Amino acid sequence: MGLYFKYFKIHFKSELQYKLSFIMSFIAQFFVFFGYYFTIICLFDKFSNIKGFTLYEVLLTFGIIQFGFSFCETFFRGIDQFDNLILKGYFDRLLLRPRNILLQVFCEEVSFIKLSRLIQSIIVLVIAIIKIDVVWNVEKIITLVFMLISSIFIFLSILIITAAYCFYTVKGLEVRNVLTCGCREMAQYPIGIFRKGFIIFFTCIVPFGFINYYPLLFILGKEVNKLLIISPLITLVYLVPSVIIFYRGMRRYSSVGS
Amino acid sequence: MKSYITYFKLKFKTGLQYRAAALAGMATQVFFGFVYVSIYVAFYESGSGNLPMKLNEIVSYVWLGQSLHAIVYMWYKDKEILNMIKSGNIAYELCRPQDLYFMWASKILGERLSNCALRFLPVILFALILPSPFNLDLNIALPRLLLFIVVMILSTILMTVLVLLYHVICLITLDEKGIVNIFMVVSDILSGMLIPIPFFPKYLQNISNILPFRYITDFPFRLYVGNISMNEGFIGIIIQIIWIVILIILGRLITKKALKKAVIQGG
Numbered sequence: 257m258g259l260y261f262k263y264f265k266i267h268f269k270s271e272l273q274y275k276l277s278f279i280m281s282f283i284a285q286f287f288v289f290f291g292y293y294f295t296i297i298c299l300f301d302k303f304s305n306i307k308g309f310t311l312y313e314v315l316l317t318f319g320i321i322q323f324g325f326s327f328c329e330t331f332f333r334g335i336d337q338f339d340n341l342i343l344k345g346y347f348d349r350l351l352l353r354p355r356n357i358l359l360q361v362f363c364e365e366v367s368f369i370k371l372s373r374l375i376q377s378i379i380v381l382v383i384a385i386i387k388i389d390v391v392w393n394v395e396k397i398i399t400l401v402f403m404l405i406s407s408i409f410i411f412l413s414i415l416i417i418t419a420a421y422c423f424y425t426v427k428g429l430e431v432r433n434v435l436t437c438g439c440r441e442m443a444q445y446p447i448g449i450f451r452k453g454f455i456i457f458f459t460c461i462v463p464f465g466f467i468n469y470y471p472l473l474f475i476l477g478k479e480v481n482k483l484l485i486i487s488p489l490i491t492l493v494y495l496v497p498s499v500i501i502f503y504r505g506m507r508r509y510s511s512v513g514s
Numbered sequence: 515m516k517s518y519i520t521y522f523k524l525k526f527k528t529g530l531q532y533r534a535a536a537l538a539g540m541a542t543q544v545f546f547g548f549v550y551v552s553i554y555v556a557f558y559e560s561g562s563g564n565l566p567m568k569l570n571e572i573v574s575y576v577w578l579g580q581s582l583h584a585i586v587y588m589w590y591k592d593k594e595i596l597n598m599i600k601s602g603n604i605a606y607e608l609c610r611p612q613d614l615y616f617m618w619a620s621k622i623l624g625e626r627l628s629n630c631a632l633r634f635l636p637v638i639l640f641a642l643i644l645p646s647p648f649n650l651d652l653n654i655a656l657p658r659l660l661l662f663i664v665v666m667i668l669s670t671i672l673m674t675v676l677v678l679l680y681h682v683i684c685l686i687t688l689d690e691k692g693i694v695n696i697f698m699v700v701s702d703i704l705s706g707m708l709i710p711i712p713f714f715p716k717y718l719q720n721i722s723n724i725l726p727f728r729y730i731t732d733f734p735f736r737l738y739v740g741n742i743s744m745n746e747g748f749i750g751i752i753i754q755i756i757w758i759v760i761l762i763i764l765g766r767l768i769t770k771k772a773l774k775k776a777v778i779q780g781g
Binding site for chain 2: 276277280281283284287288290291294295298299301302304305306307308433434437438441442445450451454
């Protein structure tokens with residue numbers, strides 16, 4: 257942990273060296289993110305609900321998913337850009353150091369520009385929490401916290417798996433985008449609104465349903481099963497095989513030279 | 515003229531080499547298209563009265579957008595051109611007898627068209643075989659189809675000159691990350707790529723109607739699906755041509771200005 261913070265400070269200082277460029281990129285990121293919820297707001301301007309979910313309920317799911325994703329993009333950018341590390345042969349450097357490999361990969365890059373997205377997703381989240389038609393109690397708050405944590409973990413697991421994929425193909429193909437961006441795009445809405453096939457996929461294979469749908473039903477009072485409070489934690493289990501896959505892939509690693 | 519066509523051909527052929535990338539891109543387009551369509555279907559099934567577009571119209575709109583994605587999106591950076599500006603290799607480019615502006619235009623056009631050529635048909639085919647509410651509607655009258663083709667060609671040119679304008683601005687800013695990024699994102703939103711213009715709030719509709727961006731994406735696609743009448747289509751063509759002329763003049767002016775005091779970065 258201490259090591260991560262040390263890297264963190266270094267990255268922060270280096271990024272602030274280019275102030276104007278930093279500010280400009282920050283604003284550009286703002287607009288990119290704006291595009292995401294702009295669509296949702298436009299659609300709810302014309303429609304009153306989507307399969308029974310109202311604007312603020314969708315914005316809550318949106319906020320939770322975007323929070324998890326932008327958190328990973330900001331603080332674990334290194335794993336997101338993993339193919340660069342392999343392509344340029346920098347990965348060898350990490351292997352030589354007597355520290356945990358995955359931690360080093362995480363530290364490799366911290367993107368403060370993406371902080372713009374993180375802040376916005378938190379703003380959207382707060383607005384949704386205030387405006388949503390829910391009486392908050394301890395159980396529901398705990399559920400929400402679990403949802404947020406597991407949102408981070410699911411994106412982290414996906415990123416680790418796709419990074420492991422680079423060990424086999426060297427260059428990370430756009431397939432990664434399908435998994436991360438495509439799933440994110442879908443998971444912005446409670447997955448219950450989609451057709452059966454999607455629901456099964458997002459429950460059993462990529463468990464987004466346990467982040468943005470089943471616990472949401474509990475928060476909204478549509479389900480009363482107490483088990484749903486801890487259901488988001490299923491995604492933590494997802495992290496284990498992805499880390500194993502990563503280390504397995506690493507055994508196959510052969511340097512591309514530098 | 516001949517040399518520009520050669521540049522175009524060169525880029526087009528190089529682009530066709532990247533088949534693995536195209537395959538991955540195709541998968542992305544198909545998946546995203548399916549996601550968007552599913553969202554719209556869910557919205558329309560929840561029912562609501564007063565809607566600016568019918569379900570099958572918007573579904574076809576999404577699929578057209580995905581299959582022609584390589585042509586209509588604005589967030590595009592030609593690495594070769596940008597590197598040239600940053601590294602100073604633009605000096606070689608300036609030594610050539612061709613006009614810088616049109617040379618770059620033919621390069622960008624070549625690259626974008628080759629990207630599109632590889633992805634267009636498979637995505638369309640996929641969209642056609644899907645079951646009813648999810649599929650692309652091919653039912654279109656011949657005159658409208660012909661008009662759509664003309665409009666789409668103009669829209670491709672408009673896209674090229676607009677993207678080129680952003681690259682030319684980099685001649686001044688020397689960096690594509692700041693203001694140019696902002697331009698690109700905003701034009702993506704206002705072009706109607708995320709969501710068709712009729713779904714915008716009223717004031718934003720008015721703004722995007724006077725800007726060129728919607729004539730790249732929103733206008734041709736809505737013309738295809740029948741949301742815009744043929745008469746409006748003809749007026750739109752005139753507006754497209756006017757914008758192309760304006761943007762070319764603007765782009766060339768900036769190029770001229772920038773090159774007058776060009777500093778070659780390194781050498």
